[in-house]
Amino acid sequence: MERYDQLYRLYDEYDAATLRALQNFVDLFPPVDSRVALEHWQEASDELDDRKAEVREAFPETGETFCDLAARATRDQAFTALDLYAKYDRGVNVLVLDVDETLRSAGGTDNEIPRETLHLLTEFHEEGLPIVVCTGQTLENVKGFLIQGLGNEIVHSGNLSVVYEAGTGVFTPGHGADTKRLLYDDLDRDVRAIFDAVRSRILSEAPERLRRGCHLQGNEFNVTLKPNFETGSDEAREVIDRALVYELDLLGSAVAEEVEPETEEVGVLESGEGDDEEATPDADAARDWARAYYAAQDPEIRGVLESEGGTPDCDAEDVPGPIRETFERIDVAYYEADAAEIGSLELNKVVGVESAFDVLGIDDPFAAVMGDSKSDLRVMEWVADEEAGIAAAPEHSSRDVLDHVIRTDELVFDRGKAGDVLRTIYALNRLANLG
Template structure:
């Protein structure tokens, strides 16, 4: 019988909703020291097994279908089957952004939900490597990863952290490859630009801007964060101002890089180039009254070549950042997968920002995976996701998308 027919039968003939309720209760039941509570958990666990047994006995491959029904609703299961029909293989690594993807300040109190953490541990138990891919500092990511997933998983040798959007990779348990500082491989021309900007970014900032921002404690990238709640109107104001300020600092660094440009000309080139490259940056420059009228094709080739190696990123009411395009998340993910021994990757990429989009595009271009995003992701990310597999999930509901991928892997075992 065709797989789709079997799934229809599974969800039509069995009470899968109740089955999932029992599975969710058993999975995320908090550790308690109460005989009454433990007895209740045991009763639920016994009932869960009885319901799974009914499915096991009803299908030739009933064990797998019982797990499918316990993990996914009808829509998730059919989406997983669609993905298997299209790609014909299981996901062999997860590549996961954190902020506004695994966790969301808008709906999860900026904590990774317990159901999401549980699904990640189930992937780990099945041998699927996990790559946390974030713009945050390594210490921040290590802290919440150990707290949420446990020290044993983080140091299992099957998990990697790509931090600061690709400037470094941390993969515990791999000897000399445990920590890779990818920025060490950049040439002096680029490192000198970053050194100059970093030395000036706070001391030279206007007083009103300096009071409203702080510099994230990165090893390499230069990231301005607001001293206000992310997403608030005050955060929006200082980050928009901070973006213009960073562009001008980058322009000033150009004048020290043997480009034969005066400060005003360099600033016009910088604003013109990055406005042309990113519509959100253009909108900020327009709202701030700082748009350059210089045509992009008038930017000298040597200057353009330098711009093509330097990334300026804008995250609405959250951050403004300068990084190296040679050290984006794609470079970090490739380095992480190499250390983890994923030779023929087919990854599930989940993220919400332009830096995540680059990884999704890399996966699509190399037939190396699928991309998924929360419904509040940036416009370009959502456009890409809708144009590929339409894997969009609700804010704060990353576990639902992870379950879809988990079921894809279950179905792939059936061949």
């Protein structure tokens, strides 16, 4: 209890709020060519040093750490960090961070990563903490905003990795032959053929209204339809709901053409009578198989099908065995008013993160995983099962993500406020260093 008593004293007897305000001003002061502004910055820096000196004097054994706590973390963040240390007895040694609606938010940060968050990530980097950016975005998009926000030196430091397209590839600059790992190259040929077929047909066969309302994201492997409207808007929700149904139907057709179900299975028509031609699946049956299977897997998909009048005429149990076995390897993801995506269940963010850890040489991870969607949840559950980390999520995350985060350590933050959890993690690591 001694450490708790010391924290009570720190936040009760010293003006931590002013310390944080001064520290934020000093850290985030923009580069300006103004003598008056620079003098103001110097005055704030001198006052910050004086106030920190008071804390150092009051806490001879822990003064430097307590200076950092008071200047970086609120009272609640510091005590949450101490609770985490009491529970896990270690600090975080790698950050695993989703981007969209986690580090940045269309509704909270104008879809930009806040300067405060970027500065905190820089602080973690300077402390030697590896950073794994884990996103559904394309590699080129991620590289662009990371270099712009963190700088070329950090991105190419050898201590930052990008898991892109939700786990289809891993990019870790500065690691020679392991700099870029194309994980989708390891998939079976028949699965890759299905993705090639869907990708080649998805725009050319789309209804005109859908072609006008969305676009195909420039992925290396996953097939992702994105709205031509602002993410989260009613227009985006409407077009992505339609896109999801269309993707399911196209996937069902591609799988049925690649896989040969037994001719006696439901929905399979003979292509000829009295000849040796192969049986071909009926298009409506293939469509219903995909709809039924994925509706049974995901209640959100089932809800979209119901609202779009696309409820299948069969149940998941009616899907022929060979078709079902292929569906079991392919993921269909629905992100409300944001994206409809076909990916591989053999390639997900967990696989990508494991590969990133391997390249970075992280043998005993204790990760802070931050995300908002079902793909992030897989990573959260993985670190929980392996006792290898903690999870945090914004308050607008999917219900399953929030349920997991609340059930574990309750690290839920406001929209666009990822910096709040990063400050808690910073405090946790400082406390862990004290032992």
